[in-house]
Amino acid sequence: MGALSIREVRKSYGTTEILKGINIEIEEGEFLILVGPSGCGKSTLLSMIAGLDSITSGEVHIGGRKVNDLSPKDRDIAMVFQSYALYPNMTVRQNISFGLEIRKVPKPEREKIVAQVAQILQMEQLLDRKPSQLSGGQRQRVAMGRAIARDPTLFLFDEPLSNLDAKLRVEMRTEIKLLHKRVGKTIVYVTHDQVEAMTLGDKIAVMKAGEVMQFGTPQQIYDNPANLFVASFMGSPSMNFILCQVVTLNNGVGLQMETGGQTHVFPVNRASAALSAYVGKQVIVGIRPEKITHKVDFLAGAPSFYVAEAQIEISEPTGADTLLMIKINDKNIVCRVHPEYAKLQGERMAFMFDMSKTVYFDPATEARIV
Amino acid sequence: MADTSNTQTQGASRFGRYVIYTLLGLVCLYYLLPLFIMVSTSLKTLDDIRSGNLIALPNEVTFEPWKEAWGSACIGVRCEGMSVYFWNSFRFVVPAVLISTLVGAFNGYVLTMWRFKGSDIFFSALMIGCFIPFQVVLLPMARTLGELGISNSIAGLIFVHVVYGVAFTTLFFRNYYVTIPDELVKAAKIDGAGFLRIFWRIILPISTPIIVVSIIWQFTQIWNDFLFGVVFSSGDRQPVTVALNNLVNTSTGVIGYNVDMAAAIIAALPTLFVYIVAGKYFVRGLTAGSVKG
Numbered sequence: 236m237g238a239l240s241i242r243e244v245r246k247s248y249g250t251t252e253i254l255k256g257i258n259i260e261i262e263e264g265e266f267l268i269l270v271g272p273s274g275c276g277k278s279t280l281l282s283m284i285a286g287l288d289s290i291t292s293g294e295v296h297i298g299g300r301k302v303n304d305l306s307p308k309d310r311d312i313a314m315v316f317q318s319y320a321l322y323p324n325m326t327v328r329q330n331i332s333f334g335l336e337i338r339k340v341p342k343p344e345r346e347k348i349v350a351q352v353a354q355i356l357q358m359e360q361l362l363d364r365k366p367s368q369l370s371g372g373q374r375q376r377v378a379m380g381r382a383i384a385r386d387p388t389l390f391l392f393d394e395p396l397s398n399l400d401a402k403l404r405v406e407m408r409t410e411i412k413l414l415h416k417r418v419g420k421t422i423v424y425v426t427h428d429q430v431e432a433m434t435l436g437d438k439i440a441v442m443k444a445g446e447v448m449q450f451g452t453p454q455q456i457y458d459n460p461a462n463l464f465v466a467s468f469m470g471s472p473s474m475n476f477i478l479c480q481v482v483t484l485n486n487g488v489g490l491q492m493e494t495g496g497q498t499h500v501f502p503v504n505r506a507s508a509a510l511s512a513y514v515g516k517q518v519i520v521g522i523r524p525e526k527i528t529h530k531v532d533f534l535a536g537a538p539s540f541y542v543a544e545a546q547i548e549i550s551e552p553t554g555a556d557t558l559l560m561i562k563i564n565d566k567n568i569v570c571r572v573h574p575e576y577a578k579l580q581g582e583r584m585a586f587m588f589d590m591s592k593t594v595y596f597d598p599a600t601e602a603r604i605v
Numbered sequence: 606m607a608d609t610s611n612t613q614t615q616g617a618s619r620f621g622r623y624v625i626y627t628l629l630g631l632v633c634l635y636y637l638l639p640l641f642i643m644v645s646t647s648l649k650t651l652d653d654i655r656s657g658n659l660i661a662l663p664n665e666v667t668f669e670p671w672k673e674a675w676g677s678a679c680i681g682v683r684c685e686g687m688s689v690y691f692w693n694s695f696r697f698v699v700p701a702v703l704i705s706t707l708v709g710a711f712n713g714y715v716l717t718m719w720r721f722k723g724s725d726i727f728f729s730a731l732m733i734g735c736f737i738p739f740q741v742v743l744l745p746m747a748r749t750l751g752e753l754g755i756s757n758s759i760a761g762l763i764f765v766h767v768v769y770g771v772a773f774t775t776l777f778f779r780n781y782y783v784t785i786p787d788e789l790v791k792a793a794k795i796d797g798a799g800f801l802r803i804f805w806r807i808i809l810p811i812s813t814p815i816i817v818v819s820i821i822w823q824f825t826q827i828w829n830d831f832l833f834g835v836v837f838s839s840g841d842r843q844p845v846t847v848a849l850n851n852l853v854n855t856s857t858g859v860i861g862y863n864v865d866m867a868a869a870i871i872a873a874l875p876t877l878f879v880y881i882v883a884g885k886y887f888v889r890g891l892t893a894g895s896v897k898g
Contacts, residue, residue: 285791285795286795287791287794287795306794307794307795307797308794308795308796308797312795313795314791314792314795316788316791316792317788318786318788320786320788320789320791320792321792322789322792322793322806322807323811324807324810324811333793333796333798333806334795334796334797337796337797337798337802338797381792381796385796
């Protein structure tokens with residue numbers, strides 16, 4: 236029995252179905268990310284786990300216990316909110332111990348817990364301040380402290396970093412990850428930011444329109460997206476999608492690509508069997524920007540690589556890499572090139588396509604072919 | 606060229622300013638004049654009033670009219686002054702203000718944080734209460750008070766003013782609470798706090814600005830009320846406003862303008878005091894609900 240198990244959970248308001256049968260199961264100590272665009276139902280699902288929203292049908296189990304009919308306080312959970320939701324009239328100390336006080340934890344015990352939590356989060360000097368006297372990052376930390384003080388089986392985070400500025404967000408992200416290492420508790424974390432999802436999660440559930448599109452480890456989801464939506468949602472800059480014709484090529488199949496008036500046939504070294512059914516038809520080829528680089532001579536002859544020359548439409552240096560945009564089959568394609576080898580906007584250069592991790596989608600169903 | 610035009614505009618704007626300040630000063634005088642006449646008349650002797658000019662300062666200052674108004678002026682057949690009625694007013698105004706504020710806060714809390722089916726309709730219905738004229742409710746209220754057995758009592762007056770005031774106080778608190786994020790209540794629920802504890806421990810402590818608004822509003826409304834007071838009370842249970850009216854109407858041959866003026870000022874003092882002390886909170890609190898942050 237896992238730490239959290241969500242079985243066929245549905246939510247509807249009247250005739251509108253918000254969640255359409257969610258199934259997720261995670262083990263104790265795992266960090267689960269619910270990620271998806273706004274309106275996908277991820278926050279609703281979290282509210283239902285917390286008991287703040289009712290469950291229309293299906294079951295939620297926390298630590299092996301069915302919690303459908305338990306009130307939030309009896310579910311053994313703690314939650315961190317996007318707006319922090321600190322009690323403005325109470326000091327940091329009172330904020331952290333409020334939940335303990337309601338649970339009738341004796342005062343000396345409460346003080347001990349507050350001291351411990353303050354030490355874990357390094358905020359001893361903030362204990363007697365009011366939330367209004369704290370910065371965004373400090374408020375976030377207090378909100379986490381309040382959750383830790385409860386010592387629950389399950390932590391719930393509802394987009395906790397989206398109110399922070401970019402730099403602080405990265406810092407707090409690391410802090411949350413460290414905290415998870417140290418406390419070792421199961422966490423469910425809702426975000427719309429795929430970078431947070433990739434960096435924090437042990438397991439990711441990518442959601443769209445009330446359904447889980449894919450559930451797996453970050454690497455599985457990145458390398459093996461189940462469909463076009465997952466592929467386009469995860470990764471930054473996002474995956475390139477090229478609509479192209481499948482043709483036969485030396486006993487196997489190839490992909491017909493056109494750039495700057497020149498036609499190339501890219502080899503398909505992997506999964507050519509599955510694609511052979513599509514000969515003469517079109518498929519969507521998904522290739523990550525980092526798989527299109529400058530030509531590396533000693534690799535260029537290998538079977539999964541293909542070199543093609545193209546004109547650079549736009550060049551965006553990011554420092555570590557330069558993103559070059561080229562046109563293939565009339566689509567803008569982003570390539571990730573080492574700045575040293577990147578040529579200038581308007582120039583032509585040879586690009587090397589690494590086809591080994593290319594994924595293929597059916598243009599009609601947007602499902603993964605292989 | 607540029608210089609001359611600049612000085613011209615400066616001169617023009619300075620002239621405009623003089624006009625504005627002069628106008629403001631005149632308006633100010635116009636509004637303060639009644640108060641000045643009341644105060645100066647209340648300090649004059651009757652002879653002084655008869656022989657002198659209305660806006661002239663008293664020839665000799667006397668506090669006798671104030672003593673009389675407070676302690677010995679005749680109101681109807683009783684000659685004990687305003688003091689009895691002044692305390693009367695306090696005895697029902699204070700509870701009525703506190704109860705209506707608390708009920709309003711509670712209503713606002715439920716209507717924003719614990720919405721139920723039809724809560725919006727309930728709120729709209731309650732709002733109609735703000736627009737119902739006093740006269741309309743007189744007869745039904747008289748019946749109700751009779752049924753409850755609290756007609757012609759301080760408790761009855763408290764009841765009337767609470768019922769009438771709740772529409773306003775609910776509006777104040779509801780509009781203040783809609784600006785508070787729901788997540789605050791959710792966090793408290795997860796912390797294990799229940800309906801009442803969230804209200805007492807979290808919502809009410811952050812309501813100070815709107816509580817001040819509600820208290821000032823209700824205090825002036827209820828203190829200044831005449832109609833409910835004259836209809837639902839009698840004899841020595843009447844509020845100060847009704848007593849003032851009766852004092853002025855009770856004639857013993859000579860009209861004691863100085864006593865009337867002193868009595869009128871006594872009746873108005875508490876509201877004046879409340880405005881002077883808490884006026885700035887009033888403006889601040891009224892805008893606090895509408896402007897977020």
